[in-house]
Amino acid sequence: MNSTARAEAFCRRFGLTLPILLAPMAGASAPTLSAAVGRAGGMGALGALLMQPQEIRDWVRDVRAESPGIFQLNLWIPDPAPKRDAEREGKVRAFLSAWGPEVPTSAGDAVPPDFSAQCEALLEARPTAISSVMGLFPPDYVKRVKAAGIAWFAVVSTVDEAKQAEAAGADVIIAQGMEAGGHRAAFHAETAERDLVGLFSLIPAVVDAVKVPVVATGGIADGRGVAAALTLGASAVQIGTAFLRCPEAKIHPAWADAIGRTLPEQTQLSRVFSGRAGRSVATAYVRAATGGNAPQPAPYPVQRGLTAPMRGEAGRQNDIERMQAWAGQSAALSTTAPAGEVTRRIWTEARGLLGT
Ligand SMILES: Cc1cc2nc3c(=O)[nH]c(=O)nc-3n(C[C@H](O)[C@H](O)[C@H](O)COP(=O)(O)O)c2cc1C
Numbered sequence: 001m002n003s004t005a006r007a008e009a010f011c012r013r014f015g016l017t018l019p020i021l022l023a024p025m026a027g028a029s030a031p032t033l034s035a036a037v038g039r040a041g042g043m044g045a046l047g048a049l050l051m052q053p054q055e056i057r058d059w060v061r062d063v064r065a066e067s068p069g070i071f072q073l074n075l076w077i078p079d080p081a082p083k084r085d086a087e088r089e090g091k092v093r094a095f096l097s098a099w100g101p102e103v104p105t106s107a108g109d110a111v112p113p114d115f116s117a118q119c120e121a122l123l124e125a126r127p128t129a130i131s132s133v134m135g136l137f138p139p140d141y142v143k144r145v146k147a148a149g150i151a152w153f154a155v156v157s158t159v160d161e162a163k164q165a166e167a168a169g170a171d172v173i174i175a176q177g178m179e180a181g182g183h184r185a186a187f188h189a190e191t192a193e194r195d196l197v198g199l200f201s202l203i204p205a206v207v208d209a210v211k212v213p214v215v216a217t218g219g220i221a222d223g224r225g226v227a228a229a230l231t232l233g234a235s236a237v238q239i240g241t242a243f244l245r246c247p248e249a250k251i252h253p254a255w256a257d258a259i260g261r262t263l264p265e266q267t268q269l270s271r272v273f274s275g276r277a278g279r280s281v282a283t284a285y286v287r288a289a290t291g292g293n294a295p296q297p298a299p300y301p302v303q304r305g306l307t308a309p310m311r312g313e314a315g316r317q318n319d320i321e322r323m324q325a326w327a328g329q330s331a332a333l334s335t336t337a338p339a340g341e342v343t344r345r346i347w348t349e350a351r352g353l354l355g356t
Helices: 003-014 031-039 053-066 086-097 105-109 115-125 139-147 159-167 199-209 223-231 253-260 284-289 302-316 339-354
Strands: 020-022 044-047 071-076 129-133 151-156 172-176 214-217 236-239 267-270 278-281
Touching: 003 223, 003 236, 003 339, 020 031, 020 044, 020 339, 031 044, 031 053, 031 339, 044 053, 053 071, 053 115, 071 115, 086 105, 086 302, 105 302, 115 139, 139 151, 151 159, 159 172, 159 199, 172 199, 199 214, 199 223, 223 236, 223 339, 267 284
Parallel strands: 020 236, 044 071, 071 129, 129 151, 151 172, 172 214, 214 236
Antiparallel strands: 267 278
């Protein structure tokens, strides 16, 4: 099957008019953004990691009210409870106190919302797809998702993870290259920095290893990236950073501006915000916290709790150097046009390059 036929088959199956998916982005999944991408014929997305069931229900209601309602709801598979290390946390707290307010001893105790309650909220919402990242859903949940007629999209970062996901019943594999903004999808925190695979190598290798459709994500920000991904065997693409400057994304203006001027080598993968490896703008805090004299970050989600006071203050003070400014390597290709326009333009450019 050629690339256009593959993309068309994917679109038909999921009710899309173009093969562009908005990436789920925890903390940056405004309903307005999904609604705009949906109205343009693409798929919306919610990164529900930090949301309580009622917040998930509200998001679904808002997006359905303003769009055809085709979207994926995404959750992180929780890691085992982190090993706490008071001495290490004390060093991180002392380091962070030079970058923001004093960090209370209890800051590392913050716990994420209950995973099983979130899973139930996702099922009840009956979305087009439910997606997993950082691991796989338990088999009994996968059965219930499928029985409800919902597709399971599994995000992976290596060929081995793609095979595991297909064997566990994933309907679609989302292959995330190391260029991606935000957290790496690696199933195990410890392999996230070691197994860094770029999207040019990952797409054909995953396509050859599995039978289900593959969606490419990471560093795709214009028609050239889409045409390349489809040519390499993807059935669709998923785009995150390139939608963050759109007005409908409603992120902090300092973060949006930084995305527009960040070159590929000015992003950096680190654990310094949450304890899990993620790609952000290489701000002054990121450079300092990954420098030789900085303490080792605490594990996820302890580090997220410890950095919360600094991140909060940075937002209030418009200080990009201390913000959690997630960005992929193609950040500077993004524009400030409305999301529907971006979606349509990228697909028109890609079709021109693909000769269709
Ligand atoms: C701000 C932000 C938050 C993200 N949160 C999630 C998330 O909650 N779940 C997930 O599967 N991926 C998450 N990602 C990764 C994206 O889904 C996607 O893989 C990535 O944005 C693709 O790379 P790009 O940003 O270069 O387009 C996030 C990315 C960003 C930029």
